[in-house]
Amino acid sequence: MKKIKKISDFNFNSKKVLVRLDLNVPIKNKKILDETRIISSIPTLKEIIRKKGVPVIISHFGRPNGKKNNLFSLKKICASLSKHLKKKIIFCNNCIGIEVKRTLDDVKIGEVVLLENLRFHSGETNNNKNFAKELSKYCDIYINDAFSASHRKHASIDNISKLLPSGIGKNMEKEIFNLNKFLKNPKKPLTAIVGGAKMQNKISLINNLIKRCKYLILGGGVANTFLKSNKFNIGKSIYEKKQLKNAIKIQKKAKENNCFIVLPEDFTILEKGRSKNISIIKLNNLKNHQILDLGSLSTWVISEIINNSKTIVWSGPLGYFEKKPYDRATNKLCSFINSKKNLISIAGGGDTIAAINKNKKINNFSFLSTGGGAFLHWLENYTLPGIEVLKK
Ligand code: 3PG
Numbered sequence: 001m002k003k004i005k006k007i008s009d010f011n012f013n014s015k016k017v018l019v020r021l022d023l024n025v026p027i028k029n030k031k032i033l034d035e036t037r038i039i040s041s042i043p044t045l046k047e048i049i050r051k052k053g054v055p056v057i058i059s060h061f062g063r064p065n066g067k068k069n070n071l072f073s074l075k076k077i078c079a080s081l082s083k084h085l086k087k088k089i090i091f092c093n094n095c096i097g098i099e100v101k102r103t104l105d106d107v108k109i110g111e112v113v114l115l116e117n118l119r120f121h122s123g124e125t126n127n128n129k130n131f132a133k134e135l136s137k138y139c140d141i142y143i144n145d146a147f148s149a150s151h152r153k154h155a156s157i158d159n160i161s162k163l164l165p166s167g168i169g170k171n172m173e174k175e176i177f178n179l180n181k182f183l184k185n186p187k188k189p190l191t192a193i194v195g196g197a198k199m200q201n202k203i204s205l206i207n208n209l210i211k212r213c214k215y216l217i218l219g220g221g222v223a224n225t226f227l228k229s230n231k232f233n234i235g236k237s238i239y240e241k242k243q244l245k246n247a248i249k250i251q252k253k254a255k256e257n258n259c260f261i262v263l264p265e266d267f268t269i270l271e272k273g274r275s276k277n278i279s280i281i282k283l284n285n286l287k288n289h290q291i292l293d294l295g296s297l298s299t300w301v302i303s304e305i306i307n308n309s310k311t312i313v314w315s316g317p318l319g320y321f322e323k324k325p326y327d328r329a330t331n332k333l334c335s336f337i338n339s340k341k342n343l344i345s346i347a348g349g350g351d352t353i354a355a356i357n358k359n360k361k362i363n364n365f366s367f368l369s370t371g372g373g374a375f376l377h378w379l380e381n382y383t384l385p386g387i388e389v390l391k392k
Contacts (some may be wrong), residue, residue, distance in 0.1 A: 140347050196315070
């Protein structure tokens with residue numbers, strides 16, 4: 001097994017450096033809602049420029065299914081990237097072919113190029129060798145700085161690294177360092193908080209967490225599915241019918257592993273005409289209601305558990321945090337974790353980070369991962385396919 005090369009191991013002088021970033025940021029009405037991933041990519045770009053290389057940025061954006069679609073163009077990221085890098089970005093309308101050749105033939109040291117969305121070609125998601133070859137054609141070095149996309153065995157993550165001298169960027173280095181440091185041998189007791197709407201993509205993660213955690217706190221739609229599996233009436237609340245059996249199995253396994261699964265006991269519900277005044281209801285009193293957030297008792301129980309933990313790992317909001325007042329439990333959790341000076345706190349996932357970043361005073365987390373699916377995937381195996389391929 002090879003040691004993974006870092007930015008500091010390369011001579012970039014006069015080299016065109018293909019840099020895989022994850023510029024897949026949330027956008028609404030042409031406005032970028034969270035720039036974390038763009039900001040995290042700046043140190044790598046700056047370092048390549050400082051060492052007289054030319055960054056040629058590649059990324060995916062959304063899921064355009066292998067077809068060109070302007071709705072998914074990376075052009076809309078140029079302004080933000082340029083603002084944070086303090087440099088003009090040369091945008092190329094394709095990521096392979098003659099347009100790329102022309103752009104890169106003319107490019108000078110000190111300039112930065114951004115190529116169009118990789119996923120306009122099906123070869124990207126199929127990990128196609130020829131597509132990877134096309135991508136690599138006009139560049140000298142490949143740097144993967146897209147931790148949050150490295151759970152995907154796609155051409156720009158996997159096959160490309162077999163064609164060029166390859167290594168990782170500074171953001172990737174930071175992610176691997178911090179996740180290893182805090183979570184490989186965590187300070188115990190370890191508590192995990194898993195929320196969000198769906199548990200479908202979190203099953204192996206939860207199965208892994210129950211072997212390592214003293215407490216597993218559940219919120220959001222995930223908690224609803226567990227409550228439903230225990231035959232509670234959850235009214236009109238969202239849950240996953242297909243996961244009910246899994247929820248039962250997980251609870252049995254958790255008991256065998258001495259892990260306590262903590263389910264909510266009260267909720268903030270939707271009541272017509274009362275969207276501003278919060279209605280809180282106990283689990284046993286739920287009738288035809290729709291759960292939108294946890295209630296104050298459940299939030300208090302969570303804070304007590306946190307008080308008795310040394311490490312917290314958190315992924316997924318506790319309620320429908322995009323809409324006030326159903327962001328209360330998630331915001332309270334943010335502030336509470338933030339107030340604990342000696343607690344090791346790691347959070348990841350697009351929604352979780354967006355919720356944390358909404359509050360500028362939240363700055364005491366030990367580490368915030370840029371990964372969504374990648375963060376969950378890392379927690380399952382303590383590595384990612386995009387990291388492993390660089391060791392081969
Ligand atoms: C993410 O947002 O988690 C990454 O950009 C990966 O996106 P994907 O789930 O569309 O592969």
